[in-house]
Amino acid sequence: MNIILMGPPGAGKGTQAVLIVEETGVPHVSTGDMFREAVANGTPMGMEAKKYMDAGQLVPDEVTIGIVAERLAQADCARGFLLDGFPRTQRQAEALDRILHDLGRKVDLVLNIEVPTEVLVQRMTGRITCPNCKSVYHLVFQPPQQQGVCDRCGHALQQRSDDTAVETVRKRLEVYEAETSPLVDYYGRQGVLVTIDGQQGRDQVFSAIKAALGRNA
Ligand code: AP5
Ligand code: MG
Numbered sequence: 001m002n003i004i005l006m007g008p009p010g011a012g013k014g015t016q017a018v019l020i021v022e023e024t025g026v027p028h029v030s031t032g033d034m035f036r037e038a039v040a041n042g043t044p045m046g047m048e049a050k051k052y053m054d055a056g057q058l059v060p061d062e063v064t065i066g067i068v069a070e071r072l073a074q075a076d077c078a079r080g081f082l083l084d085g086f087p088r089t090q091r092q093a094e095a096l097d098r099i100l101h102d103l104g105r106k107v108d109l110v111l112n113i114e115v116p117t118e119v120l121v122q123r124m125t126g127r128i129t130c131p132n133c134k135s136v137y138h139l140v141f142q143p144p145q146q147q148g149v150c151d152r153c154g155h156a157l158q159q160r161s162d163d164t165a166v167e168t169v170r171k172r173l174e175v176y177e178a179e180t181s182p183l184v185d186y187y188g189r190q191g192v193l194v195t196i197d198g199q200q201g202r203d204q205v206f207s208a209i210k211a212a213l214g215r216n217a
Contacts, residue, residue: 004087007196009176090186117173124169
């Protein structure tokens with residue numbers, strides 16, 4: 001199944017992605033994670049991307065479309081994928097349609113997680129993540145069992161550099177409204193969109209997603 005996970009920054013895409021991958025076995029293709037890995041490895045692309053990420057801006061389309069095209073052509077995506085954080089602009093959505101058309105594929109399902117803006121700011125500023133297995137926690141809403149340590153793999157947890165300043169978090173929300181939210185209509189018109197109430201607890205959100213995937217909740 002070819003799935004896109006949409007929703008504003010902090011909606012719970014990464015949190016749900018870990019669960020969806022466990023349930024379906026499709027690979028998690030997160031452009032944010034790919035950029036953060038490039039930053040951690042100090043590659044030229046990573047250094048370039050970091051400037052945009054730390055300012056709450058989008059990395060230019062040419063760069064982002066290129067890395068996604070390369071990733072979706074890899075063998076493990078042949079039986080499906082879970083895109084998280086892509087597409088984020090009209091140009092990226094059209095490029096994705098072309099990439100998939102060339103691979104003889106199409107988007108099957110777009111899960112749009114909706115959460116009010118006030119809640120999103122709280123979620124991002126309290127988030128801690130595992131750079132190793134990508135598990136996501138929150139200091140208050142979803143604390144790990146042992147402070148600072150990932151429950152799943154035991155790696156030390158980190159705060160993302162784009163979550164530390166409230167201005168950056170607000171900028172990301174503005175950019176989402178301006179650039180990405182119009183894609184909800186784009187996929188609505190294609191008849192593949194399912195809206196998920198992301199204000200519920202993590203497990204209730206996942207039950208709604210399982211129902212949309214046609215699996216027993
Ligand atoms: P990216 O990494 O994609 O970040 P994002 O879209 O801003 O989304 P987040 O990862 O912040 O939120 P999320 O929805 O995954 O929420 P999470 O599950 O972590 O992008 C980062 C940057 O990379 C961009 O700003 C841009 O610069 C660049 N980039 C990436 N893709 C790009 C593209 N396509 N084009 C151009 N540039 C691109 O949860 C958040 C918090 O809430 C956590 O603490 C979690 O524990 C908590 N939480 C989750 N669910 C619940 C719940 N149900 N109840 C209570 N708390 C919850
Ligand atoms: Mg994420």
